[in-house]
Amino acid sequence: MRDSPSPHQDDRPEGEAITLLVIHNISLPPGEFGGPYIEDLFHGRLDPAAHPYFEDIASLRVSAHYLIRRDGEIVQFVEPEKRAWHAGVSQWKGRERCNDFSIGIELEGTDDVEFEDAQYVALAALTRELFSRFGPLDLAGHSDIAPGRKTDPGPCFRWDRYRAALA
Numbered sequence: 001m002r003d004s005p006s007p008h009q010d011d012r013p014e015g016e017a018i019t020l021l022v023i024h025n026i027s028l029p030p031g032e033f034g035g036p037y038i039e040d041l042f043h044g045r046l047d048p049a050a051h052p053y054f055e056d057i058a059s060l061r062v063s064a065h066y067l068i069r070r071d072g073e074i075v076q077f078v079e080p081e082k083r084a085w086h087a088g089v090s091q092w093k094g095r096e097r098c099n100d101f102s103i104g105i106e107l108e109g110t111d112d113v114e115f116e117d118a119q120y121v122a123l124a125a126l127t128r129e130l131f132s133r134f135g136p137l138d139l140a141g142h143s144d145i146a147p148g149r150k151t152d153p154g155p156c157f158r159w160d161r162y163r164a165a166l167a
Contacts, residue, residue, distance in 0.1 A: 001074045001075070001076055002073065002074070002075050002076070003075075003076050004039055004042075004043070004075050004076065004077055005077065005078070006042045006043055006044075006063040006077040006078055006084070007043065007044060008042060008043075008044060008061045008062060008063035008077075008078075008084070008085050009063055009077075009078040009082045009083060009084055009085065010082065010083050011082060011083060012081070012082065012083045012100055012101070013100050016100050016101050017101065018080065018081075018101060018102065018103060018134045018137065019101050019102070019137060019138060020092055020098060020101055020102035020103070020137055020138045020139075020140060020145075021102065021103050021105065021127065021130060021137045021138070021139050021140070022086065022087060022098065022102050022103070022104045022105070022140055022141070022142055022145060023105055023107065023123075023139070023140070023141050023142070023152075023153045023157065023162075024064065024086060024104060024105065024106045024107065024141075024142045024152050024153060025106065025107045025108070025109040025110060025111065025115075025152040025153045025154055025157070026038055026064075026067070026106045026107075026108065026109075026152075027108060027109060027110050028041060028046075028051075028053075028054075029051045029053045029054070030053060030110065031110055031113075033070050033108055033109075034069075034070070037050070037051075037054070038067060038106070038108065039067075039075070039077075041057065041058075041060065041062065042062065042063045042064065042067075042077050044061060046058040061085060062085050062086065063077050063078055063084045063085050063086060063104075064077055064078070064084050064086040064104040064105065064106040065077060065078045065079075065080050065084045065086070065103045065104050065105065066103075066104070066105045066106065066126060067105075067106045067107075067108065068105065068106070068107050068108065068119050068122045068123055068126070069108045069119075070108050070109070070116050070118070070119065071116070071118050072116070072118030072119055072121055072122040073122075074122050074126055080103050080130065080133070080134070083099050083100060084099065084103075084104050085099060086099065086102075086104030086106070086142075087099045087102060087104065087142070087145055087146065088146060088149070088150075089146060089149065090145040090146045091145060091146075092138070092140060092144070092145050093138075098145045102145075103130060103134075103137070105123065105126065107119055107123065107153060107157070109153070109154075109156070109157075110154065110156075111151050111152060111153075111154025111155060111156060112154065112155070112156060113156060114156050115153075115156060115157060115158070120158070120161055120162060120165060121165075123162060123165075124162065124165035124166055127139075127162075127166055128166065131166075139162075139163075141153050141157070141159075
């Protein structure tokens with residue numbers, strides 16, 4: 001695992017337990033893999049002139065706890081005990097502000113491209129590690145906590161494969 005600390009984080013509310021793991025997907029520019037742009041976004045240094053798509057997102061202050069690259073590399077941006085800014089307006093089991101009680105994992109990918117074997121292996125290993133630290137966590141997609149607003153991790157994410165790897 002490679003550390004790449006993001007400034008886009010803060011403390012969780014006092015006494016807030018981590019109970020949820022949220023799976024996302026991201027690619028920058030959309031549909032393109034590799035390159036520095038996801039890290040640049042999570043560090044607040046995305047150059048809006050580098051691609052037309054970046055003009056609208058360069059000023060966002062967002063992060064995730066982890067990113068899993070296409071080759072299975074895990075990059076940690078925020079320690080899981082801290083609050084990353086990945087969920088936005090969100091709700092899970094009647095509770096709002098999912099960033100307060102969740103860990104966000106971004107998979108480098110899109111809704112319409114299959115994820116790589118190495119990503120499932122890394123995701124399962126990371127999830128088991130987080131379960132060992134925090135106990136069993138609920139598992140949800142970004143689309144589950146922000147329905148109608150978000151679609152990720154998308155129809156190409158194999159929940160069955162992921163859950164079987166955890167069993």
